[in-house]
Amino acid sequence: MKIGFTTSFPVEIAFAAGHTPLDLNNIFVTQNAKKLVEKAEFDGYPRNVCSWIKGMYSVILEAEIDAVVGVVEGDCSNTHSLTSTLIDKGIKVISFSFPHAKNREKLEDEIFKLETYFKVKHTAVLKVKKRLDEIRKKLIYLDELTYLQNKVSGLENHFWLVNSSDFNGNPDDFEKRLDDFLAKAEKRTPLKSDFRFGFLGVPPIISDLYDFLSENKINVVFNEIQRQFSMPFLAKSLTDQYLQYTYPYSIFDRLEDIQQEIKARKLDAVISYSQAFCHRQIDNILIKKYVDVPLLTIEGDQPGQLDARTKLRIESFLDMLRY
Ligand code: SF4
Numbered sequence: 279m280k281i282g283f284t285t286s287f288p289v290e291i292a293f294a295a296g297h298t299p300l301d302l303n304n305i306f307v308t309q310n311a312k313k314l315v316e317k318a319e320f321d322g323y324p325r326n327v328c329s330w331i332k333g334m335y336s337v338i339l340e341a342e343i344d345a346v347v348g349v350v351e352g353d354c355s356n357t358h359s360l361t362s363t364l365i366d367k368g369i370k371v372i373s374f375s376f377p378h379a380k381n382r383e384k385l386e387d388e389i390f391k392l393e394t395y396f397k398v399k400h401t402a403v404l405k406v407k408k409r410l411d412e413i414r415k416k417l418i419y420l421d422e423l424t425y426l427q428n429k430v431s432g433l434e435n436h437f438w439l440v441n442s443s444d445f446n447g448n449p450d451d452f453e454k455r456l457d458d459f460l461a462k463a464e465k466r467t468p469l470k471s472d473f474r475f476g477f478l479g480v481p482p483i484i485s486d487l488y489d490f491l492s493e494n495k496i497n498v499v500f501n502e503i504q505r506q507f508s509m510p511f512l513a514k515s516l517t518d519q520y521l522q523y524t525y526p527y528s529i530f531d532r533l534e535d536i537q538q539e540i541k542a543r544k545l546d547a548v549i550s551y552s553q554a555f556c557h558r559q560i561d562n563i564l565i566k567k568y569v570d571v572p573l574l575t576i577e578g579d580q581p582g583q584l585d586a587r588t589k590l591r592i593e594s595f596l597d598m599l600r601y
Contacts, residue, residue, distance in 0.1 A: 279344035284334060284360070285353040286443045286507050286525070287374045288389055288516055290406040292347070293449070295396035301444040305341060306333035307483065311581030314340070321363075328555045329483055329580055331356045338364060345370040347392075352376025352526025355557055376526035386517050400516075407516055410445070410509075413453045417442055417508045420460060425499040425543040428468040432477070432498025433488035434459075439504035440481050469497055473599065474544060476500035478536060478565060479551035480558065483578040490584050491549075494596055500543050502536060529561040533568050540571055547572040547599060549592075554579035572599060 281292045282302045292299040306314055311333055317340075318332035319325065331354065338346055348361040350373045361371045372395055377384035393400060420438055424430040438456065445452040472495040480503055491498060506525045513519040524531040540548070550566070550573055552559040562575055574595040576588050 282343040283347040285349045290403045291392050294402040294406045295398040298447040302334040306337045347372045429466045436501045439508045442508040471497035473546045474499045476545045476548040478502045483581050486583045550575045
């Protein structure tokens, strides 16, 4: 079965049960995203609801998805209403929660519930985790090629890490393509840039952001949430892995990781990206307060290219960094 999901969850369980987990966000953003948003609005989704939610809704109705894992705690409050409209359309929805208080027992219960639903033994799930960790080690190397050797661009880093949320539904094929990419990247001459930036927040809905940054001699050597999707922790247990994953928990967990990586990767500045109508914009108050390198906040709304105003703001920010 094709199992769509609204944000990262323990995909090991779906793979162990012989299904194909698919990250609905990745499908949405690589298709005719504008049309998908419009379709949801036509069905009654309000203008002032995040485009990702509308995009996922339409993807589920259009793609041949057999069931959806809706992460109803630890991601997005809109997911509750999204799943209700899906159930109304006859879509099978399986709920998963990351306990906000990062409670180990509660997370173990959620994992157990999902294993029971998919009728899979924990030993089989751990076997899949071990297999996926082999690929995750290669992604850690790709990340090192980005920030230590400057041989991988910010866009490439984003692409590989964001796609590791579901390994494009086929870990063996993903690994084969990753191996080819790494072999080529290793032989490159290091990229030259004026600034080393970090990108904080959910992956951007803007299609040409990394290209614009690169044209302005910025290389993004830290993609915060995309890196989290790649589960670079290599924890022994599944529970530990999903406890170390910062995205579903409090902003203070994210800040700890961000501050550590700013130092390790010697960042000159960061872009804090937020999505229009997203509750995570409130987290930006604390990101601005506690991140101690220059920070520019930008906002995306509809899928598409960078608008002139945001380009101007990035250019002005660079002028400020230069002088
Ligand atoms: S960007 Fe924010 S509002 Fe949109 S789906 Fe993600 S968490 Fe929800």
